[in-house]
């Protein structure tokens with residue numbers, strides 16, 4: 507069996523989209539197993555530049571079947587918009603399958619996300635307002651709507667009424683809004699259901715069969731380990747598990763089928779939204795790293811918000827790799843650091859007067875002071891290099907430093923946002 511999970515080691519935005527797009531060439535299936543349209547992947551290839559938030563990153567290969575698994579939060583409007591943008595960009599038609607058990611993000615989820623962030627004011631979490639927390643709250647409260655429910659108007663109406671009963675009380679009495687009418691929401695939902703109907707099937711069966719016949723499957727994570735609700739920086743986490751351990755659940759493959767877990771690690775740190783971020787930089791140093799980072803500066807794909815930036819944080823990456831059970835690392839954005847004479851890296855934190863290499867619980871994170879070390883820079887452009895042996899000595903040493911700090915082998919180094927800007931070790 508050749509099932510690979512590709513997941514983020516830290517706060518998300520590590521470059522998973524680029525790595526998945528590059529790896530999808532050797533896959534038959536690319537599967538989204540958690541999350542919805544709340545985080546974007548930037549992909550730059552021969553067709554142009556695309557921001558995917560709902561579609562799996564295998565859509566650029568006609569021979570890959572892209573699957574939305576039962577663990578994902580299906581935002582149909584986002585999915586259809588992205589499909590149209592790909593077609594308009596000249597991307598050939600691709601195969602798409604949606605689990606009949608995938609649950610639907612409703613307009614009311616987006617509305618609640620918005621209203622709740624507004625109500626929280628200064629204590630807000632920095633939600634992308636894509637309805638993800640209210641969606642998963644409904645899912646686990648057993649009020650969710652599965653893709654298969656969209657085919658039966660009567661059943662759908664009943665479920666909507668059930669779901670809106672309590673929400674309408676909150677809408678009127680907590681948020682001071684008008685209540686919603688299930689009957690008024692029904693036609694649009696049924697219409698969306700018709701539009702995805704050709705893709706809805708039993709994806710669990712599909713992937714189980716593919717596993718049995720040894721077809722290569724890529725399970726594509728969204729966000730990163732530190733956003734996991736159980737192990738991450740709760741409550742600044744997301745609402746579904748971002749861990750490779752959850753990937754077989756959210757996709758519907760046997761846990762033992764996964765043989766490779768690729769943790770995507772950025773050569774420096776970025777974080778979107780609120781919450782403690784120990785290695786965060788401020789001022790001119792931050793502005794420069796933010797401007798030089800990613801493909802066009804470090805700005806959120808979904809929101810356009812400037813990302814918070816910091817140096818590589820070994821304590822965070824080490825913890826993230828352990829949570830993911832990483833068998834290898836894909837190190838991205840190494841080219842970005844080429845402007846520095848010396849590269850500061852955070853090797854651990856000072857907490858309670860002692861130095862620790864462990865990543866603290868959220869309650870202690872704000873007190874953690876980064877312990878910095880400086881590594882030699884290479885002061886040149888890496889973006890045209892395709893062989894590890896051709897990297898300058900200091901860049902090789904940086905890669906070795908990441909391996910030594912995490913205990914995980916680096917199997918690829920990304921030196922630019924484009925698909926071909928990749929060094930395999």
Ligand code: GDP
Pocket residue numbers: 514518519520521522523524545546547548549550729799800801802807838839840841842920921922923924
């Ligand atoms: P994802 O959500 O993990 O896929 O990450 P995002 O797409 O949100 O952010 C990663 C950013 O880094 C995007 O702007 C990518 O185009 C860019 N990127 C990915 N790999 C590299 C790389 O090796 N070098 C540079 N300069 N940019 C990269």
